Amino acid sequence: MPRPPFSYKRKKTVETPARKPMPPPAAAPARPISAGWMDSPAHLLLLSKFAVPRAIDDYSRDELWQSVLREPAQQAIQQFISAGAIAPGTPAQALDYRLRLAELKKQLRARNLPDSGTKAELIERILAADPAWVQLHIAGQPVYICTGAGRAIVEQYNAQRQAQRLACEKEVRDALAARQIERAIQAVAAYEAAQVFPRGVGIDWHHPDSAQDESALRAIGNCHIRPLSALNPEQLDEVRLNAGVRWLFGYSYDDYPLPAEVTDRLPDDGFRLTSAVIANARFHSAIDACRKSQAQFPQVRHVIVYTHGDDHLVCDECRRLAGREWSPDEAPELPYERCTSSSESGCRCEANWRFKND
């Protein structure tokens, strides 16, 4: 099944500060929560967005939300308000939502005030110094945030989602350990089909085309590339299972790292090992797809072509690899044995097949 490009890279630490939820407004919800929307995953997902201050406009014009909610988002949000699950935010919360850190600092400097401290501290400072400006700045643009009751619902919802994901990961791992590839693929497809916003664009998770996954998972289960030769059988199993789960969920290594007790005893970096296994799986799924198409259209010649990363890190050997067309039987396996890259992600070579143009 087509999927978004796989992330081999380690995620960089993102510098954007997390929006910290601020204390809820003093007025407690008067009404107990009882509404049909609490059985709707799309409504609960939307409510969970209000764990931090949000404007209704963020969602009211979004057709995607309307389609999953089966009603205008504005209407759904009004129900949250009526039920006491969300309420208007404080001026501080509205500022937190409306102003970026840099803009807050600029406003403070313009008033000859210090611009150091956390975002919450900066907001308190400007609120104390110039409440009239704050009122003017947030006028007519209310934000909403979960009340205590709303937060309780969101926390329960988040815990449920997390439990479902962990249960699916475990099911996939168990299936792969038992070499039941189809069972693993089905488990992920069922999981994604049940999501409000399933992963990937245009994938029909109710009827997934699993040929690519089958090839890749077979390759992972049988993977014997050179970097794995120093592993003992248990380590080899761990690395393959990790790669298999990552393949099916589209996880980066940070989403699903090897446990520390495994990496501590590995002869090489866990990220590099599992990424090599995944690169090898991609290679074999491309070769399988090429052979399958060749069998279907034997009158046309099929070739394998390589692409690599698009920067100065790519080594000369990989550059030479990419300039040629290969028959699927002769195409060098990836990760490329002759690659001389010492960078963590290698030269990021990939094999693809195409009809021979001539």
Ligand SMILES: [Zn+2]
């Ligand atoms: Zn290379």
